[in-house]
Amino acid sequence: xxxxxxxxxxxxxxxxxxxxxxxKNLSFHLPGGSFTAIVGHTGSGKSTLLQHLxxxxxxxxxxxxxxxxxxxxxxxxxxxxxxxxxxxxxxxYPEHQLFEETVEKDIAFGPRNFGVAEKxxxxxxxxxxxxxxxxxxxxxxxxxxxxGGQMRRVAIAGVLAVxxxxxxxxxxxxxxxxxxxxxxxxxxxxxxxxxxxxxILVTHSMEDALTYADxxxxxxxxxxxxxxxxxxxxxxxxxxxxxxxxxxxIFQFLQKTSERFGKQVAYEGENVDRLAEQLADxxxxxxx
Amino acid sequence: xxxxxxxxQIWQVINMNNLLIVGQYVPTNSxxxxxxxxxxxxxxxxxxxxxxxxxxxxxxxxxTVFAVGGTLLTKVPWRFIAxxxxxxxxxxxxxxxxxxxxxxxxxxxxxxxxxxxYSGALEQGAVISLRFFLLILLTSLLTxxxxxxxxxxxxxSLLGPLRRFKFPVHELALMMSISLRFIPTLLQExxxxxxxxxxxxxxxxxxxxxxxxxxxxxxxxxxxxxAFKRAEELAMAMEARGYRxxxxxxxxxxxxxxxxxxxxxxxFIIVVAAALITRDYS
Ligand SMILES: Nc1ncnc2c1ncn2[C@@H]1O[C@H](COP(=O)(O)OP(=O)(O)OP(=O)(O)O)[C@@H](O)[C@H]1O
Ligand SMILES: [Mg+2]
Numbered sequence: 001x002x003x004x005x006x007x008x009x010x011x012x013x014x015x016x017x018x019x020x021x022x023x024k025n026l027s028f029h030l031p032g033g034s035f036t037a038i039v040g041h042t043g044s045g046k047s048t049l050l051q052h053l054x055x056x057x058x059x060x061x062x063x064x065x066x067x068x069x070x071x072x073x074x075x076x077x078x079x080x081x082x083x084x085x086x087x088x089x090x091x092x093y094p095e096h097q098l099f100e101e102t103v104e105k106d107i108a109f110g111p112r113n114f115g116v117a118e119k120x121x122x123x124x125x126x127x128x129x130x131x132x133x134x135x136x137x138x139x140x141x142x143x144x145x146x147x148g149g150q151m152r153r154v155a156i157a158g159v160l161a162v163x164x165x166x167x168x169x170x171x172x173x174x175x176x177x178x179x180x181x182x183x184x185x186x187x188x189x190x191x192x193x194x195x196x197x198x199x200i201l202v203t204h205s206m207e208d209a210l211t212y213a214d215x216x217x218x219x220x221x222x223x224x225x226x227x228x229x230x231x232x233x234x235x236x237x238x239x240x241x242x243x244x245x246x247x248x249x250i251f252q253f254l255q256k257t258s259e260r261f262g263k264q265v266a267y268e269g270e271n272v273d274r275l276a277e278q279l280a281d282x283x284x285x286x287x288x
Numbered sequence: 289x290x291x292x293x294x295x296x297q298i299w300q301v302i303n304m305n306n307l308l309i310v311g312q313y314v315p316t317n318s319x320x321x322x323x324x325x326x327x328x329x330x331x332x333x334x335x336x337x338x339x340x341x342x343x344x345x346x347x348x349x350x351x352t353v354f355a356v357g358g359t360l361l362t363k364v365p366w367r368f369i370a371x372x373x374x375x376x377x378x379x380x381x382x383x384x385x386x387x388x389x390x391x392x393x394x395x396x397x398x399x400x401x402x403x404x405x406y407s408g409a410l411e412q413g414a415v416i417s418l419r420f421f422l423l424i425l426l427t428s429l430l431t432x433x434x435x436x437x438x439x440x441x442x443x444x445s446l447l448g449p450l451r452r453f454k455f456p457v458h459e460l461a462l463m464m465s466i467s468l469r470f471i472p473t474l475l476q477e478x479x480x481x482x483x484x485x486x487x488x489x490x491x492x493x494x495x496x497x498x499x500x501x502x503x504x505x506x507x508x509x510x511x512x513x514x515a516f517k518r519a520e521e522l523a524m525a526m527e528a529r530g531y532r533x534x535x536x537x538x539x540x541x542x543x544x545x546x547x548x549x550x551x552x553x554x555x556f557i558i559v560v561a562a563a564l565i566t567r568d569y570s
Contacts (some may be wrong), residue, residue, distance in 0.1 A: 056483050081489060089487045096477075097484040099509035109506070113489025144513065158488065 001067035001086065001165050001198055003030040003053065008062035010048055010222075022048040024222040026062070030215065033196040035189075037209035037230065040219035041244040046170070046202045049219070053087050053168050053200070055080045066166070085114045088164030090172045094155035095148065103129075103146070103154050104139040110162040121161075128157040131191070133183055149180050156184070160191070166198040167191065174204075185212060206248045210234065218243065231268060257282070314432050318363040319548055321433045325442030327549040328430055331556050335426055338560045339419055347563040348418060354559045355422045355429075362433050369428070376424045380417045387413030436468035445543055458534025466522070474515065481510050 010023035022045045030036050038046050051057045052064050055077045064071040069083045077083060088110075091097070100106035107125045116124070129136060132153040138146065143154050156172065169188060173181035189212050192199045203209055209216055210230045218226040218233060220243040226233050233240070234247040237255060246252070254265050261282050267275065315321070320328075335351070342348045359369065393408025430439070444461035451457050482492060485506045492503050 051483065054483075054487050056486060081491065084487055084489060089484075091480070091484045091487070094484065096510055096514060097481055097488070097506075099506045099513075110488040113491075162488070 002032050002065070003067075003166070003198065003200075004028075004065040005049075005052075006063045006065070008052070008059040008064060010045075010052070010057065011060045012048075014060060022222050023059075026222070026224055028217060028224060028227060030198065030200070032198050034215050035192055035199045035213050036201070036215040036217060037213035038200060038202045038217045038219065039204070039206070039209055039245060040225070043221075044219040044243075045222040046219060047092065048222075050089060050168050050170055050200070050202060053166070054089050055083050081114070085162060086164055087166040087168060088159040088162050089168040090156055090159050090170060092170045092174065094159070094172075095151035097155060097158075098143040098151060101142060102140055103134070103143050106143050106154060107139075107158045107161050110158050114162055116162075124161045124163070125157075128160040129154075131160060131187060132157045133187070149176055152176060153184070164197070166200070169199070169201045169203075171202055171204065173208075188212075206234070206246060210248045210250075218245065235267075313435055314362075314364045314368060316363040316433075318361060318433065320358065320362045320429065322546075322548065323433075323552060324543055324545050324549045325434050325438040326446055326543060327545065327552060328434060329439075329442050329446065331552065332426055332430055334560065335556070336423060338563065339422060341567055342419075342563055344566070344568050346566040348415070350559050350563045350566070351422055352418070354556065355426045358429055359425060362429060364432050369425070369432070373424065373428070376421075380420050383420060384413040384417045387416060437465060440465040440468065441539070441541065441543055458537070462534070470515075470518070473518075474511070477514055478507070478511060482507055 005026050005028050008023055008026040009021065012020045012022055026045075026049070038049065040046050048057070052059065052071060053066060055069070055071055058064075058071050058075075058077070059073055061073055066083060066087060069077060069079065071077055098106050100109060104125055107128060108121045111121045111124055125139070126136065129139060134150065134153050134157060138150065138154075143151060146154065152172075159167075167188065172188070173184050176184065185208055188199065188201070191197055192212075201208070201213065213230050216226075216228060216230045216233045217224065218240070225243055226236070226239060234251045237247045237251065240247060247255075251267065254267050257279065258265050263282060265275075265278055265282065335354075339351050342351055388405055388409050389403055391409035391412050392404075392406055394406045394411070396404045397407050397410065398405050434442075440461050443464065444457055447455070447457045447460070485503075486492065488506075490503050490506055492500065492507075494500075495503075
């Protein structure tokens with residue numbers, strides 16, 4: 001499903017002394033099946049943007065188009081539920097939303113609300129539990145007896161079980177151990193590839209943005225600051241540092257190398273072998 | 289913008305959405321804001337008592353001038369105060385109309401749909417509505433100009449003498465300030481969880497009544513879980529930092545009665561005295 005923002009403004013507490021503009025004149029287009037990373041300093045409006053994708057809030061002005069659904073300031077979205085079925089959001093710290101007696105029931109909660117047949121639900125619960133790497137023996141346990149990492153996986157499975165067409169992830173790996181972070185991100189990437197899921201990832205990890213995304217959006221104080229492929233965006237380290245962001249280690253390394261050898265090493269997202277050749281050439285130049 | 293202010297804001301929003309004025313602090317740093325909270329509370333307490341002694345135009349005028357003058361001094365925009373009073377307007381108007389039809393004193397002025405309206409009813413309705421309005425206005429000034437922390441400190445100090453009778457004043461104040469501190473946090477949490485569950489297909493707003501009641505469970509369970517977790521963490525953090533109850537504990541902010549407080553008290557006493565002198569005693 002394509003997603004288009006057209007000059008979206010969003011103001012918290014409009015017409016009060018505490019008015020706060022969280023999004024300003026935001027326009028962008030994300031084609032169906034793309035993987036977009038949204039980055040920005042804390043408070044730059046990333047979570048606010050995500051809430052639009054599920055019709056949880058409507059733009060104060062401008063419009064948002066998600067597939068067939070349109071969100072506009074004055075009109076209540078007619079089929080909010082249908083929209084929510086197609087767009088699954090994994091919120092920041094999703095384990096806080098668990099409430100059922102058993103893990104199984106909690107994963108089944110979403111599909112049940114959207115009217116999926118019971119037989120199908122049972123199948124999906126097992127599938128999504130397996131996808132997030134949950135041991136099936138945990139299904140009958142109370143979610144509150146699990147570790148933080150396991151709870152996170154249950155919450156994610158609960159979103160996947162709805163089988164959304166668009167997957168929205170708000171820092172899905174924050175606070176997990178490094179191994180778990182990698183596992184979960186790889187899982188999302190696999191789903192994205194296998195099912196052509198349109199994926200939107202909010203992250204503070206520039207490495208993740210570079211590894212997984214094919215498109216990138218940088219927000220600053222509610223405005224679009226940069227947009228493009230991750231490689232393009234990361235080539236302008238200065239601009240990113242202006243908004244308290246940095247580039248992945250590989251770019252830092254290349255910048256240092258370029259400075260050292262006084263010669264530009266371009267990185268266009270090619271593989272590491274090709275890069276090594278370039279570096280070898282550089283080193284060779286120096287020694288001759 | 290500080291962190292605490294932004295959680296405050298959320299409280300504000302909810303209050304504004306419900307048009308409820310209680311708990312809505314508007315920082316304008318006026319002279320009323322800078323007053324000692326104890327003095328503000330004392331004045332309001334006695335105002336609430338003494339306004340019932342007013343019984344003629346002059347005595348009511350005195351109390352009205354005092355409340356309106358105080359409101360002007362706060363520099364809180366009228367728009368703000370009026371908006372917050374909206375639900376109370378309804379009650380005031382309702383009281384007035386009820387009086388019009390129920391009270392049967394004085395002469396008949398007009399007939400509305402065959403019901404006689406007496407002059408006494410008009411008078412009494414007006415008086416009671418005015419009194420009601422003044423009470424609400426003045427009490428809302430307290431929350432408009434005093435932070436919850438100041439209110440708590442004030443309560444603790446005012447109740448201080450009760451300590452002699454083993455009344456747990458400090459504990460009460462602590463409970464009060466902790467609850468106040470966590471109201472915005474809880475509201476924030478509520479919003480987050482209700483968003484998350486709405487995403488999972490819960491419909492809080494439409495549907496049959498039974499369904500909507502059931503929809504509350506996915507909201508309440510996580511809220512309770514997190515509230516208990518927070519309480520436990522807070523207790524541990526307090527203990528780790530050596531909290532051992534109120535015994536011998538000193539305060540970061542000492543309340544102090546200043547000239548402006550004395551002035552306010554004097555003005556108030558003059559108003560009350562004048563009202564008591566001018567009221568009818570027959
Ligand atoms: N419910 C709310 N009421 C008022 N202001 C809010 C509310 N939620 C967010 N804001 C404000 O809107 C701005 C954007 O918030 P948002 O949560 O979208 O930031 P974010 O980019 O997700 O930050 P983070 O990386 O910390 O999650 C912030 O300045 C925040 O203070
Ligand atoms: Mg966020």
